[in-house]
Amino acid sequence: MxxxxxxxxxxxxxxxxxxxxxxxxxxxxxxxxxxxxxxxxxxxxxxxxxxxxxxxxxxxxxxxxxxxxxxxxxxxxxxxxxxxxxxxxxxxxxxxxxxxxxxxxxxxxxxxxxxxxxxxxxxxxxxxxxxxxxxxxxxxxxxxxxxxxxxxxxxxxxxxxxxxxxxxxxxxxxxxGEKGDPTYVQPISMYFLMGGVALDKTIDYACSGREDFSEGYLRKLRKLYEEGKPLTIPGLPRLREVAAQAGDYPGAFGSTTLNPRAHNNILRPIFRNGRVVYDITMHNVDMAYRVDATDNKTLSEAIGSMRDFTLKIGEFYRKYVPGYENAYVLQIADNIGIRETxxxxxxxxxxxxxxxxxxxxxxxxxxxxATVDVHNIDGSExxxxxxxxxxxxxxxxxxxxxxxxxxxxxxxxxxxxxxxxxxxxxxxxxxxxxxxxxxxxxxxxxxxxxxxxxxxxxxxxxxxxxxxxxxx
Ligand SMILES: Cc1cc2nc3c(=O)[nH]c(=O)nc-3n(C[C@H](O)[C@H](O)[C@H](O)COP(=O)(O)OP(=O)(O)OC[C@H]3O[C@@H](n4cnc5c(N)ncnc54)[C@H](O)[C@@H]3O)c2cc1C
Structure with a gap:
């Protein structure tokens, strides 16, 4: 055998x-x-x-x-x-x-x-x-x-x-990486969950015309929510921009060119035990750039910074995003989200x-x-x-x-x-x-x-x- x-x-x-x-x-x-x-x-x-x-x-x-x-x-x-x-x-x-x-x-x-x-x-x-x-x-x-x-x-x-x-x-x-540079790789993310979310308010804000969402998107978003189905909100770029102007949007590990408006910052309600749970959202945010994740020392430094970054993103949500006033970081993923080594x-x-x-x-x-999904190398775009x-x-x-x-x-x-x-x-x-x-x-x-x-x-x-x- x-x-x-x-x-x-x-x-x-x-x-x-x-x-x-x-x-x-x-x-x-x-x-x-x-x-x-x-x-x-x-x-x-x-x-x-x-x-x-x-x-x-x-x-x-x-x-x-x-x-x-x-x-x-x-x-x-x-x-x-x-x-x-x-x-x-x-x-x-x-x-x-x-x-x-x-x-x-x-x-x-x-x-x-x-x-x-x-x-x-x-x-x-x-x-x-x-x-x-x-x-x-x-x-x-x-x-x-x-x-x-x-x-x-x-x-x-x-x-x-x-x-x-x-x-x-x-x-x-x-x-x-590329051209002999092992740090020319996609950014790392640690998925995290936020609890205590009033997503209906976030959806009302998304539909208020203050973000650049198309009418088709908003119609589908509202319908999915009303039907209790999974949905995705591609972050809220305008709020990120406002926060950045006030010095309230954190910088990410390894990037000096992070553009808060372009920054990958997606949120979704979670699916648990047979249903979509709208008061807990999961967040996919790029957090550490140009890291060779096969090098333990750099990776460990990045991990410390990413946890801190997560709490700061949580603060951004609480302060700026309608529906998150009483929300909190519920869980940070155990496994680091490494896209490329x-x-x-x-x-x-x-x-x-x-x-x-x-x-x-x-x-x-x-x-x-699957689409070709190669995240921006430094968070600038x-x-x-x-x-x-x-x-x-x-x-x-x-x-x-x-x-x-x-x-x-x-x-x-x-x-x-x-x-x-x-x-x-x-x-x-x-x-x-x-x-x-x-x-x-x-x-x-x-x-x-x-x-x-x-x-x-x-x-x-x-x-x-x-x-x-x-x-x-
Ligand atoms: C932030 C992020 C978001 C993503 N979003 C999506 C998405 O929305 N949809 C999608 O389809 N894909 C997504 N992906 C891609 C996808 O999830 C991963 O590429 C895929 O899960 C990797 O699978 P794998 O089997 O190669 O490695 P993994 O699933 O990471 O498994 C590797 C396993 O090996 C173990 N291991 C490692 N070294 C050793 C060792 N020496 N001895 C014993 N065990 C060891 C680890 O503990 C781990 O369990 C995403 C990836 C990331 C990082």
Whole structure:
């Protein structure tokens, strides 16, 4: 029986583990924290995109992303199964079998659902286990070492750490940033929640004509609120500007050019236990710029600053935003929201052109429909998002999971082989789950076939993925 070790039980890792176990492998999933889901759960980023074409995020499409079924859905498999299980448990908004463009979910229920899915598949989940080294024989990865001093031998190791940590330990080639500068990366955010919100007043303010919202947006916003549905408010740029003029809008770590009016500062009511909760909002705010998140010292400095920044943004809301007069910072995410670090160089590197032109590949392992979402490097301008042309979705080639020169190792999630632009799309949650599922099946199958993963006949992998319900 194939022995597969998956390192990192986050967005891609839980799917890799389940897929490998269902393909017949003996699977151990090592996770350094005490829950699964990574950025999805501990990062408080509860909105899965890329199962459908994600349109350009203008106000009118942004507001209804969590309720709209527009466009064809072409991601199924473990991603849709997880969403259906969540809906059943009151943990996601929507109709079983049909994902919305962005699926809103409850991160606490998610932790339980994916842990159960792993155990039902026969995966041995080991929490509080951090991988610190790899075992190699003749250059091939044959296992890992963890913090307890354990050595865990495997036929294949899958790196789903987000940061490509295992690939780095194994000496794999990777890229980070641009032009040799590892700090030329997207900003970091720590999602946070504010409680005690009177959102009806915020919506009244948004509709008062004092912000630059289109009539179409406001009509949809009001309707979603009245129907008790999920909605999005793209921050309140005019209030941010007024606060900045009065010296009440905080500066962010690493940016001297932050433009409060353009600053990413989105808010949404949360989804909990089967309903939208309007008196608690979650906030996606860019907080630290030009940080190499693989460097612990800089990252730690940024984390301290980001927590302080969060409280200051909370003060801005209390002082300036109608409906937040009595609100408070309820929770700051445990997992730091890192958008971009190592991109492990694989047998093929997915390019921005591949994504935007919705290209097909003979070694396709599934689809992704996410916009290219590369946040502004220094906060001086609004983030420009680019949708895939023609409302289509691109295929994900298997080769981006296979490190170019190291056997015994596969990668999945946001550290796959992609240039910066393509990474801005494939890093979205459903893209990570699709790559995770494919890596899991490939690891199990390659061992059964007695071949290295790079030599796995693609037809076999594609058939096995279809057998697991994936759409190719
Ligand atoms: C602020 C922000 C907002 C976003 N918004 C959205 C959105 O709205 N919709 C969307 O679809 N996507 C969004 N994304 C993107 C998406 O959430 C992430 O790219 C994706 O979740 C990353 O998945 P992953 O599996 O690569 O890593 P993660 O989910 O981060 O999982 C990595 C796991 O590995 C573990 N780990 C790391 N190192 C080790 C080790 N050495 N040993 C053991 N365990 C280890 C970690 O603890 C973690 O559990 C957002 C991302 C950010 C940062």
């Amino acid at each position: 194939a022995k597969v070790v998956v390192v990192g039980g986050g967005t891609s890792g839980f799917a890799a583990a389940i897929a490998a176990a269902r393909a017949g492998a003996d699977v151990t999933l090592l996770e350094q924290s005490s829950y699964l889901g990574g950025t999805m759960t501990g990062g408080l980023v509860p909105g899965i995109v890329s199962l459908r074409h994600q349109p350009w995020r203008d106000q009118e499409t942004l507001v209804e992303m969590e309720t709209s079924h527009a466009g064809d859905q072409v991601v199924q498999g473990i991603a849709q199964e997880m969403i259906d299980r969540l809906i059943d448990a009151g943990g996601a908004y929507g109709i079983p079998g049909q994902a919305t463009i962005r699926v809103s979910f409850d991160p606490e229920i998610m932790k339980v659902v994916i842990d159960k899915m792993c155990r039902e598949a026969g995966v041995a989940v080991e929490y509080h286990t951090k991988v610190t080294a790899v075992l190699r024989e003749n250059g091939r990865v044959v296992g890992v070492k963890a913090n307890f001093g354990d050595e865990i031998v495997a036929d294949h190791v899958i790196d789903t750490t987000g940061d490509g940590h295992v690939a780095w330990l194994a000496g794999a080639r990777y890229e980070q 190592r991109r492990v160089v694989g047998a093929y590197m997915l390019t921005g052109e591949d994504v935007l032109e919705a290209r097909s590949f003979p070694d396709s392992i599934g689809y992704c429909g 609004s983030t420009r998002m680019t949708a895939i042309r023609g409302g289509r979705l691109y295929q994900i080639p298997y080769r981006i999971l296979v490190p170019e020169a190291i056997d015994g190792l596969l990668v999945a999630g946001r550290c796959v082989s992609a240039d910066r632009v393509a990474c801005g799309s494939i890093r979205q949650q459903a893209g990570c789950i699709v790559t995770g599922q494919a890596a899991g099946v490939a690891a199990a199958l390659a061992t059964d076939q007695g071949v290295e993963a790079r030599h796995l006949p693609i037809g076999l992998l594609q058939q096995a993925l279809k057998d697991q319900g994936a759409q190719l």
